Amino acid sequence: MKKVKQAIIGKTELAETKGDTTNGKRCNTVSLTCIGCPMGCQVTVEMDGGDILGVTGYTCKRGLDYAQKEVTDPTRIVTSTVRVLGGAHPFVAVKTARDIPKGKIRDAMAALRGLAIPAPVSIGDVVLPDTFGLGCEVVATQNCGAG
Ligand code: SF4
Structure with a gap:
């Protein structure tokens, strides 16, 4: 983890x-x-x-x-939510582990929109590795236990 x-x-x-x-x-x-x-x-x-x-x-x-x-x-850290399967909550908060080019934000949001991860989820868990070919992971910023 x-x-x-x-x-x-x-x-x-x-x-x-x-x-x-x-x-x-x-x-x-x-x-x-x-x-x-x-x-x-x-x-x-x-x-x-x-x-x-x-x-x-x-x-x-x-x-x-x-x-x-x-x-x-210009770059930004992207924050969003990802769907959780079998979790106590339907979504968990996530963010890119570092800032990414502003021009890639739309792609990042599209990728996260279609993502679903199984519960449980802990803060720091990688929910999407090497996102968008930038060598940047997306990690959970919130805990979510099994529902
Ligand atoms: S870091 Fe703070 S003090 Fe320094 S330029 Fe920016 S706003 Fe001003």
């Missing part, structure tokens, strides 16, 4: 994106709310196409790292 530490899952707000053309290049300003801690700093990223020109508004390096990753390689 594998134990996976529960991660803090936050929400990102892409509050504003403005487009402008400077010297024939596409420049954008992306405004983010950092999810690194409850301060929720408002971070602004100046972009030139796919290149980052500058980042402002963060209070610590965690915010800088978050903003740079969010505009170049």
Whole structure:
């Protein structure tokens, strides 16, 4: 039985994106709310196409790292529920063991929707191995005994 530490899952707000053309290049300003801690700093990223020109508004390096990753390689931990067969409850809560690309979230949700696992289920049990070819497991975040 594998134990996976529960991660803090936050929400990102892409509050504003403005487009402008400077010297024939596409420049954008992306405004983010950092999810690194409850301060929720408002971070602004100046972009030139796919290149980052500058980042402002963060209070610590965690915010800088978050903003740079969010505009170049956004990822999320996916949480959902999976049907339990013969369980005390019909569903159990699950999550990906690590964050996955945002573009794979729809595939992840579709795979979990069709999944059913037998009771009992313990926190940390792997309910779906190597999900979506990303080397990422889906694990239970809730216990569910036999019904
Ligand atoms: S930049 Fe740092 S202080 Fe601000 S919300 Fe992010 S983690 Fe918290």
